[in-house]
Amino acid sequence: MKLKTFRRISQAVAFLVFAGLFFLTIFPYPEKIPVDIFLRLDPLVALVSMVASRDIIITMLWSGLLLVLTLVVGRFFCGYICPLGTLIDFFDRILFKKNHRREDPQAKPNRNIKYFILGGVVAASLAGANLLHFFSPMAIAPRVMTLLVYPPLVWLGNTGIDLVRPFFSWAGFDNLVQLSLKRLYFDAAAGTFLLFAFIIIANHWRRRFWCRYVCPTGAFLSLVSRFGIFKRKVQGASCDECRACAMKCDMRAIDADPRHTVLSECTLCGDCIEGCKQHGTTIGITGLGFSNENSTLLTSRRSFFYSLFGGLASASLIKGSVSASRNINGQLIRPPGSLPEADFLARCIRCGECMKVCKTNGLQPSLWEQGLDGLWTPRLSGRMGGCEDMCNMCGHVCPTQAIRALPLNEKKFVKMGTAVIDKERCIAWEQNKLCLICDEICPTDAIEFRVVDYYTGPFKRPFVDEDRCIGCGLCENRCPVAGRSAIEVYSIGEERQKAGSYITERKKAARAIREGEERSYNADDLGGGGETLEKGKSAAPAGVNGLQEQTNEPLPGGFIVE
Amino acid sequence: MISRRRFLGAGAAAVSSTVVAPSLLSAQTAKPVVAVAKGAAADAVRKAVDALGGMGAFVQKGARVVIKPNMGFPNPPEWATTTNPEVVKIVVDLCIEAGARRVIVMDHPLRDAEICKARTGIADMLKDVKQAIVAFPDDPKFYDEVSVPGAQELKKTAVAKEVLKADVLICVPVAKSHSATGVSLSIKGLMGLVWNRQVFHEQMELNRAIAEQLYVIKPKLTIIDAMNALITNGPSGPGKVEKLGTIVASADPVAADSYTVGLARWYNREFKGSQVKHLKIANELGFGEIDIEKMDVRII
Numbered sequence: 001m002k003l004k005t006f007r008r009i010s011q012a013v014a015f016l017v018f019a020g021l022f023f024l025t026i027f028p029y030p031e032k033i034p035v036d037i038f039l040r041l042d043p044l045v046a047l048v049s050m051v052a053s054r055d056i057i058i059t060m061l062w063s064g065l066l067l068v069l070t071l072v073v074g075r076f077f078c079g080y081i082c083p084l085g086t087l088i089d090f091f092d093r094i095l096f097k098k099n100h101r102r103e104d105p106q107a108k109p110n111r112n113i114k115y116f117i118l119g120g121v122v123a124a125s126l127a128g129a130n131l132l133h134f135f136s137p138m139a140i141a142p143r144v145m146t147l148l149v150y151p152p153l154v155w156l157g158n159t160g161i162d163l164v165r166p167f168f169s170w171a172g173f174d175n176l177v178q179l180s181l182k183r184l185y186f187d188a189a190a191g192t193f194l195l196f197a198f199i200i201i202a203n204h205w206r207r208r209f210w211c212r213y214v215c216p217t218g219a220f221l222s223l224v225s226r227f228g229i230f231k232r233k234v235q236g237a238s239c240d241e242c243r244a245c246a247m248k249c250d251m252r253a254i255d256a257d258p259r260h261t262v263l264s265e266c267t268l269c270g271d272c273i274e275g276c277k278q279h280g281t282t283i284g285i286t287g288l289g290f291s292n293e294n295s296t297l298l299t300s301r302r303s304f305f306y307s308l309f310g311g312l313a314s315a316s317l318i319k320g321s322v323s324a325s326r327n328i329n330g331q332l333i334r335p336p337g338s339l340p341e342a343d344f345l346a347r348c349i350r351c352g353e354c355m356k357v358c359k360t361n362g363l364q365p366s367l368w369e370q371g372l373d374g375l376w377t378p379r380l381s382g383r384m385g386g387c388e389d390m391c392n393m394c395g396h397v398c399p400t401q402a403i404r405a406l407p408l409n410e411k412k413f414v415k416m417g418t419a420v421i422d423k424e425r426c427i428a429w430e431q432n433k434l435c436l437i438c439d440e441i442c443p444t445d446a447i448e449f450r451v452v453d454y455y456t457g458p459f460k461r462p463f464v465d466e467d468r469c470i471g472c473g474l475c476e477n478r479c480p481v482a483g484r485s486a487i488e489v490y491s492i493g494e495e496r497q498k499a500g501s502y503i504t505e506r507k508k509a510a511r512a513i514r515e516g517e518e519r520s521y522n523a524d525d526l527g528g529g530g531e532t533l534e535k536g537k538s539a540a541p542a543g544v545n546g547l548q549e550q551t552n553e554p555l556p557g558g559f560i561v562e
Numbered sequence: 563m564i565s566r567r568r569f570l571g572a573g574a575a576a577v578s579s580t581v582v583a584p585s586l587l588s589a590q591t592a593k594p595v596v597a598v599a600k601g602a603a604a605d606a607v608r609k610a611v612d613a614l615g616g617m618g619a620f621v622q623k624g625a626r627v628v629i630k631p632n633m634g635f636p637n638p639p640e641w642a643t644t645t646n647p648e649v650v651k652i653v654v655d656l657c658i659e660a661g662a663r664r665v666i667v668m669d670h671p672l673r674d675a676e677i678c679k680a681r682t683g684i685a686d687m688l689k690d691v692k693q694a695i696v697a698f699p700d701d702p703k704f705y706d707e708v709s710v711p712g713a714q715e716l717k718k719t720a721v722a723k724e725v726l727k728a729d730v731l732i733c734v735p736v737a738k739s740h741s742a743t744g745v746s747l748s749i750k751g752l753m754g755l756v757w758n759r760q761v762f763h764e765q766m767e768l769n770r771a772i773a774e775q776l777y778v779i780k781p782k783l784t785i786i787d788a789m790n791a792l793i794t795n796g797p798s799g800p801g802k803v804e805k806l807g808t809i810v811a812s813a814d815p816v817a818a819d820s821y822t823v824g825l826a827r828w829y830n831r832e833f834k835g836s837q838v839k840h841l842k843i844a845n846e847l848g849f850g851e852i853d854i855e856k857m858d859v860r861i862i
Contacts, residue, residue, distance in 0.1 A: 027676070162703070174664055178697045178704055178724075359674055390636055390677045427764055435763035436742040440798050441672050443636075449741060478672055480760030555829055558744030558769055560837045 003270030003283060010080040011089065018083040022145050025397050027359045039351055039399040041081075042138040043067045044121075044220040049132075049400045052125040052346035053339075059401055067224060074228030075221045078211055078251075079267030084137035084199070085211060087144075091200045092207065111212055111252070111265060116307045118216035118223075123311025128342070129318050131311075133350035133376055134195070135216050138399075143376065144196050146352030147189040147365065154181045185384070186355065188367040188376065207250040212265070222264035230268055230283060232261040238280030248275030318373045330490040332370060333380040333471060335363055335394040336387060336414040337404040340496045347402035350376035354394035354403060360385030362473065363394060378403075380416060382473020382489050387416065389443035389472060406502070412443075413502040413511075417471030418492040419446070419464050423454075425486035432459045434557050438475035438487050444468045444511055447475065451554045460554050466493065467510035593858035594814035594851050596821050600807050600862070603648040603789055609862045610785065610811035611656055620783045620813070621730050623661030628728040629653055630781075632736050632751055633696075634671035635798055636681040642792035643799040644678075645736045647687035649787040649809070653734050654694050666724050668697040669754040675700050697724065705757040708778050715766040716774040720757035725779060733781040733815065737788040737806070737822050739796035742768060744838050745828060746797050747819040748784040755779055773844035776815070784818040786810040791826040802830075816841055816850025817857050824854060 018038050025035045036059075040046075046060035066077060078085050117135060124131050133139045158181050168176040202209035211218050232253075234245075239259055246254040249272055253265035273281050327341075335354055338344050355363040355378055362385025363378045370377065378394070380387055392411040395403040406414065419438075427433040439447035439462060446468035449460045464487075471489045479485040495502060555561065597613035599606040611617050621627055631645035639646050650667060657665050667688060671678040675698035679685045685696040699705065705720035725731055733748040740746035742763075752775045753759045762771045788808040795801025804826050812818035820835025835841050835852045845852035 172664075174666065175695050178699050180701050180703075359677070388674050388677060390674075390681070433763060434742045434768040437672070437760065437763060439741055442798065443673075445795070445798070445800070474673070478760070480764040555831075556739070556741050556744045558740065558742055558839050559833060560839055560842065 002274070003268075004274055007080055007269055011086040014081040015083050015086045018141070019145070022142060022150075022356065025353055025357045027357065027391055027393050029357075029393050029396050036353060036397045036399040037062070038083075039138045039142060039353065041066050042136055042217050044118075044217045045132055045136055045138055045349055045400065047220075048121060048125040048130055049347045049349065051122070052128050052130045053343050054128075054346075055343070057347065057401055059399065066221075070221045070224045071227050072229060074230045074263070074268050075218070075225035075266065076230075076268050077221055078215075078218050079269040082137050082211075082217075083141040084215075085208070087141065088199065088203060088208060088210060092203045095200070096204050111262075112303070113213045114215055114219040116303070116310060117214060118219040119304065119307025120311030120314060121216050123308045124315035124318075125346075127312055127315035127319070128346055129315035129373070130346050130349065131314060131318075132216075133348075135214065136349060137215065137217055139349040139351050140192075140195065140199070142356075143192050143350060143352040146356040147186050147192045148196065150356060151184050151186060151189075154183050157181050158183065182361075184356075184361050186364060187381075188365045191367070192365075192376070211267075212251055225266075226263050228263065231263060232266060232268075232272060232281065232283050234259040234276075235278075235280040235282075238278040240278060242277060244275040244277055245272035245281055248272055318371075327370070327491060330492070331488070332366075332374075333382070333417045333473065333489055333491055333494070334496070335378055335380060335403045336392070336411050336416055337395045337406040338496055339402055339404065339498055343498060344402045344496070345373055345377065347400040348377050348398075349400055351399060352376070352378075353397040353399065354378045357393040357397050358385065359388040359391040359393065360474075360477070362386045362388075362477070380473060380489075382476030383485055384477070386473035386475075386477040388474070410502055412470070413504075413507055415470050415493055415495045415502075416473075416491075417489040417494050418466050418469050419471060419473070419475055419487050419489050420492070421462060421464060422484075422486050422488065425481050425484065426462065427481060427486070428459070429454060429461050429486075430456070432456050434460075435480065436462070437478050437480060438462055441474045441478050442469075443472065443474065444470055446470075449554060460557055462487075465510075467507075593856055594812060594817045595858045595860060596810065596812040596814070596817050598821070598859060598861045599809045599811075603646055603787075603809070604652040606789075606807075606809040607649055607652045607785060607811075608656065610809045611653075611783075613860050613862055614783070614811055614813065617656040617660040620732070621657050621660040621662050624663045625657075625661070625729040626727065627657045627662045627665045627730045627732060628722075628725050628755075629657070629665060629667045629732045629734055630669060630751060630755055631667060631684060631734040631787075632738075632746075632754065633667075633669045633678055633682040633684045634673070634754055636671075636673050636677040637799055638681060639683055640790070640803070641799040642736055642738055642790040642803045643797060644682040645684065645734050645787045646789050647683040649785070649789065650684050650734055651687045651691075653732060653785055654688060654691055657730075657732070658691070658693050662693065662730075665691075665694045666697055666728070667694060668699060668722065668724060670699060670722070670757070670759075671754075672759075699724070702757055710774060710777045712777055713771075713774040715771040716762075716777075719775070719778070721778060722755045722757075725755050730783070731779065731781045732783045732785065734785050734787060736790075736792070737786055737826060738792035738799075739794055739801065739828050741796065743772065743840055744833070745819075745823055747786055747822055748781065748815045749773065749776065749819055749840060749844055752776070752779050752781075769839035770843050772840040773847060773849070776844055776847070776849040781815050782813060784812055784815045786818055786822050788822055788825055793826050793828050793830070812857075814850040814857075816844045816852055820845075820850075820852045821854060821857065821859065 021035045021038050024030055041063055043063040046063040050057055121131050199210045243258050251265045253262045362380050364381045365376045366374045366379050392408045395405040423429040428435045446465045448463045451458050452461045473489045475487045476485040479487050597610040599610040631650045633644050635643040637643045654665050688694045706723050707720045709718045710716050735748045735751040738746050743750050788806045791804045791806050793802050793804045810818050810822050820841055823833050823835040
């Protein structure tokens with residue numbers, strides 16, 4: 001088999017595995033398949049996340065395998081595995097015909113840019129900032145899938161199902177009649193779209209532009225790959241210096257002397273073998289050898305410091321200026337089990353897996369509301385979906401464990417925030433309407449109704465029991481008030497623990513099932529059913545804020561008591 | 563255009579009406595029959611339905627049946643927030659015995675449908691019954707808007723297409739308390755067959771809107787699962803569960819609901835059906851009997 005054919009197959013298989021794991025990233029969690037395993041392959045993600053968070057991330061250690069393989073084989077990852085590289089090749093083939101693109105073979109390749117970026121990213125991680133969401137293929141590719149590929153695919157699928165639905169109905173396939181794929185909607189897909197569009201369109205000027213000039217993961221692997229035992233070989237005698245191989249090489253890894261290979265750039269793709277008219281080029285095992293090309297990053301002190309300062313400047317810009325993540329409005333709700341904010345940001349690579357897997361579509365990418373530092377990080381939007389009580393998927397698919405993989409029972413005790421009722425919007429408070437939806441949907445039974453004398457008279461009105469509320473936002477999701485919900489989650493009482501259990505005796509007591517508990521239901525405290533009862537039984541001045549509160553649990557307003 | 567199914571259904575209805583009409587007529591002019599059975603779930607349901615003339619009186623051969631249990635909360639059946647799976651199973655079986663061609667068991671939960679499906683145990687109970695389908699229609703495209711002539715509050719609403727298409731609707735609610743409407747039985751449960759329930763709370767008088775659903779959604783049979791009744795902290799629980807071990811069945815939904823109100827100690831007190839606003843309104847609108855004295859109660 002030709003090496004090029006083998007490479008195409010390898011790319012296709014790797015991409016199918018990547019996409020397959022992506023589509024398997026769904027509730028219920030497939031216990032036997034670690035769906036994030038592909039994303040944990042990038043050793044640079046491991047390095048940067050660990051350095052930035054000053055912690056060992058056990059789940060990421062497996063990326064060491066790629067490092068070892070690269071050491072032995074060479075920089076094969078970029079040509080054979082990388083899903084972003086495969087997408088680049090794919091779009092390159094259909095969008096830009098290679099023959100129509102002219103590259104001056106004598107021009108300096110400027111391949112050092114990516115080493116500057118690598119140096120910058122590592123320097124920024126020393127300062128505690130993780131910048132990989134802009135650069136790592138393992139952050140960009142899944143995010144593209146989540147935000148740009150999956151929602152349109154579901155829409156297409158549903159449109160197709162809708163087309164054949166009349167047939168199901170006619171043929172009596174009643175179990176298919178109600179078939180519908182769960183739709184996902186995402187905020188902030190535009191930024192990812194622009195980044196991805198740039199990655200693809202840049203191929204118009206330079207083949208594999210991103211890989212050659214930008215990708216720090218590629219740069220990191222190339223630093224290792226120089227020890228690779230697989231190398232390109234040219235039979236010296238047969239070469240007539242036609243440079244056809246150099247013209248073919250996507251990575252421009254062949255310099256002025258076509259017999260010589262820039263090993264750090266070579267992805268062992270085999271295009272040069274195809275190009276060689278003398279059939280003198282092979283790629284094979286050459287034994288251990290050390291290639292002597294070094295990037296200027298390592299040889300020039302000036303370049304090294306440029307890179308270092310560039311990274312530190314970026315980090316300080318992100319961490320220290322307008323963009324610092326401050327959660328000023330208190331409505332940044334992180335997924336349950338998220339690490340403390342600084343650690344969370346240091347680890348999160350914004351791959352989007354948590355948003356893909358989220359049962360309710362409640363996890364949304366942040367745009368600028370948390371500044372550049374919070375760009376594309378997941379936030380829980382109650383209005384979009386809230387956090388389903390019986391689901392703990394987000395932590396289990398997080399490759400860097402920015403969200404801890406908590407067992408379900410543990411996750412149920414995580415307090416993400418507290419719901420706050422906006423009395424001016426709530427129709428039970430403001431309009432004496434018999435509404436209890438927040439109570440009905442609350443998984444922790446944290447909504448209580450009390451008869452309260454408000455300015456529209458005494459009526460059964462909802463309150464939040466702050467000790468029970470976990471801030472899941474399901475109430476916010478289903479509140480019938482149009483637009484902004486009348487009950488919203490704020491990060492009051494939010495718990496973010498790096499380690500240890502979220503279950504405490506105090507919480508257990510607060511959330512104990514009220515079963516068997518005898519509560520006295522007071523008929524005099526009956527909340528009216530649409531009609532307003534006589535205002536204020538007590539002539540005494542109303543309590544603080546004009547609220548007069550009775551203590552017993554009132555009977556539902558749906559009863560008529562003589 | 564009349565589909566073949568509609569045509570056959572209409573024919574079957576015409577034939578059956580000539581056969582069954584006398585008994586139905588007498589039931590309407592005289593007292594509605596309410597069958598009350600005790601015992602193990604499956605046994606009690608069968609006895610209660612038999613007392614009403616057997617499932618054959620409601621489900622014709624080849625019929626398309628929609629069964630509406632409560633499976634709208636992701637809680638285990640013991641909480642009595644959802645219908646006992648055994649009760650649903652026997653009702654499905656009886657329909658199939660009566661010759662139903664298709665039985666669609668459906669509800670429209672507020673919480674996530676997939677999780678409700680897994681936790682309520684109903685789908686699991688029915689997985690081997692090939693005529694039965696458990697559905698949670700969760701998209702407006704599965705509902706058709708209908709106007710509700712005569713209604714004051716619920717002037718129009720979107721009802722599940724399957725319900726509009728079905729020959730028979732059987733309500734199989736669990737008996738439970740409800741923090742807005744007092745109790746949630748068969749008529750309150752009809753809200754699980756419409757698309758937009760939020761609007762009931764937001765823009766309408768809830769109790770009247772609930773009753774007015776009966777203008778467009780007409781259950782032929784109501785079988786109330788009062789094996790366990792959730793008497794406090796409904797509809798979502800957990801609350802106090804009273805073990806009644808009873809099944810209440812009737813062709814009259816108001817009578818079935820009203821009788822069940824008298825069975826349990828809701829909120830540790832005693833109520834009559836006429837003390838529940840939405841039942842009172844349903845009775846006033848002529849949808850059924852509310853006074854136990856005027857029912858033909860057959861305790862089995």
